[in-house]
Amino acid sequence: DIMAEALNAATGLTFEVSVPTSYASTIEEMCSSPENSMGFIPGLGYILASNLCDVDVAFKAVRFGWPVYWAQVIVPRDSDVTSVADLDGLKWGYPDAGSTSGFMVPSLLWQENNVTPSEEVSAGGHTGTVRAVYNGEVDFGTTFFSPPLLPSGERWAPGDFPDVPDDLIPTCEVQRDGDHLRCGEDADGDGLKDFRVLDARAGLRTEAPDVIEKVKILEISAEIPNDTLSFGPEFPADIRAQIEEALIAFAETDAWEDSIGNGDFYDWSGIDTAVDSEYDDLREIVQIVGITLENIGE
The missing domain is CATH 3.40.190.10 (Periplasmic binding protein-like II)
Structure with a gap:
């Protein structure tokens, strides 16, 4: 409004x-x-x-300066899954069948890695997908990935590790009246920790402040406009x-x-x-995966 x-x-x-x-x-x-x-x-x-x-x-x-984003595959942090191929036969949660990062791009990833989920669950949004993984309702989920904001003077780059570094995970907490999910130290003394999580897991921050401890990123895709x-x-x-x-x-x-x-x-x-x-590269993926308005989600 x-x-x-x-x-x-x-x-x-x-x-x-x-x-x-x-x-x-x-x-x-x-x-x-x-x-x-x-x-x-x-x-x-x-x-x-x-x-x-x-x-x-x-x-x-x-x-945050990026005209592109990525799809991410998330799993419980204690999961035995170590690669996309390990997802074969497991239960998949996704936001909506019309989601680019949550459904279309992962569908191509499954084709490329011979992954056939045992069940597909529409979780009702990206935060809903994170929630489903967090609660153990699905074995893995797919959502959007936006790069983290790093300490002053640093910038995440494609190819860098996408998740919170292991040594920072115990420090993650909700800050700024619930608006931010941040980890690490407050090096500049502004009251905010230096590493800010911006991927879909941050959407569950107030409901599950320990979401980073419980849910990890397995893989991210190529860039998506x-x-x-x-x-x-x-x-x-x-x-x-x-x-x-x-x-x-x-x-x-x-x-x-x-x-x-x-x-x-x-x-x-x-x-x-x-x-x-x-959007021509995405058009090619749509054609390869075979998604149409009529069959979306089938």
Whole structure:
């Protein structure tokens, strides 16, 4: 609602905000209202929507400086599983069949490693998937991975160890009134520990402050282009340009952090322009895995 109010103030337009029950529902709503719909949808949803009715991408998310993210495979920290191949015959929990990092990219990983789960469970979101692994309801889960924030002057890089270093695990705790999951020392004396967890496990931090002690990262995928803000195929170009300009301005305000920038919402720390061709690699994965709007989740 905060974002809708800001866009209304900037453009004079009225926005009706809805939260569909699934990515598939979002796609169907956008295609059924091609002239007045815009939506926040992940890469898989965007590709399916583009294939179905020519939905067009305008922006991609930026999270803490990253225009990309990753899929991660998580298992109980005391699990005997040591490789993706070991997941064969085990129970898989995932957020939603329309999730790029939680379902589509892992599906390709299973094909490449001859993994056939014994059972597949839709856990109702990324935090729900972490919860299912934490509670032992599934043997492994797949969610998004965002790189951790490291001590001042350091930056995580692709190829680096993705999880909390073993020696820091006992130090992890919830800080900043429940907003952060942090580990390590407070080297700069600001009251916050230096290593901040930003992957999906952080979503369970208040419910299970020991989530890092109980759930570990087994593997992360190749880079995935970030979630999109896309428009219906018949959206008027002049109004779209007006909204795009307003969104860019809104992303620079403090109010952004209370809406789409909120860590418990979409966690977009910023936005960047995007073009359709950036999602071509995902299109290829969709084709290889054989996902369509009709069979998604089957």
